[in-house]
Amino acid sequence: MSDEALAALLLSFRVALLATAVASVSGVACARLLARAQFPGKEMLEAVLLLPLVLPPTVVGFGLLLLLGRKGPLAWVFPGQVLFTWWAAVIASAVVAFPLMYQNAKAAFESVDINQERAARTLGAGEVRVFFTVSLPLAWPGIMAGLVLAFARALGEFGATLMVAGNIPGQTQTAPMAIYFAVEAGDYRTAVPLVAIVLLFSFAVIFWLNWWSSNKVVPYALRRRG
């Protein structure tokens, strides 16, 4: 495998992991805040949060170009130029992965028995302790599902990433891009190993997550049914 293909592979994993981390923390936080809140404009806010899920990736990419560009309203958040660096790829992947995390986490929090949370409060637990010891463990299966989907989406991200990070080999070129451009050039000797590795890695991650969650979560979920 060429150095460039290897670099693309490593970058992909790094981008997907970071993007999943960002999307999961923000997704779980938003989901928790909105799951039981009622305020005017809530539906509107939720629609905006879910928008990246339904928009074509190129539209998300274009939006990010406008927001993060030199004169964009979000340019101040990041020091220096963020577009066409691999950080832009992280941002693009996180944005498209966020709705999957948010949606799953919200459904999971809403399904938690509210009286168990209230019982924790009457037993002397403050909001932080209630969240980490009751809400989060009870919502865990749904959050896990969101995590898996968000990671898959981040790893496969192509359109928006291409627009905001470009396809600079060794710098911003991720595995999906390397595969696309290799196939387009008829270079199957580069494409096939990349495909095989991505396939194996994705399989291993999903398999591990499932195994882990079934050992952590299913024992009590099964007892619940039985």
Place this chain on the structure above:
Amino acid sequence: MLEVDFQKKLPDFTLTARFAVREGEILVLSGPSGSGKTTILECLAGLQKPDRGYINLRGKMLFDKAEKINLPPHRRGIGFIFQTYALFEHMTVKDNILYGAARANGRKKREQLLLEVMDLLGISHLQNRYPTQLSGGEKQRVALARALVSEPVLLLLDEPLSALDRNLRERLRGELKQLHKQWGIPFVLVTHCRCEEQLASKVLRPLRFQARVIWTEAEAPQGHESG
């Protein structure tokens, strides 16, 4: 001593609660469903907020509209037994009970408290089970144990016996009474079933006037209220 005088607007009526519970008493609020019983308990525990009035427990204001005081539930020191028990389903019986003991300092003291209370309620043999592996009566005892190790100064019980079958109800009623005597804190219990009134040192029934429901002991002598 618990002193309560508050109002809360509910969708169908305005709820008024005005009563006092002395140390060592069991107050039973007895009325049909939809008469605001659970709302009263939840206001006492801080899970809901009254619109007006105050709640004073042992000389400390838990809620006072005028003074803008509203202590969160975790700082009220009030135990709550939910109708569905609300045991943490991802924790064993032991962990459920220890959850309430977090305020007790030191691992040793917590373990000590755990053993004591499990012994008191006769649930030591259940400590490694999960809530779904328990019967209704066992869940009830675990919920009581969990509430008691948090060392509350008042215990609220929402229909504690109505979900159980008759034989069990008899037995648990006796146990509740016993527990109340040993623990020496006041209980407030709500029920729609006369079967639970036998526990009471005092029974309140709601008075209805059109869009108002009033729970009070002051204006109506016992036995003359409408149900």
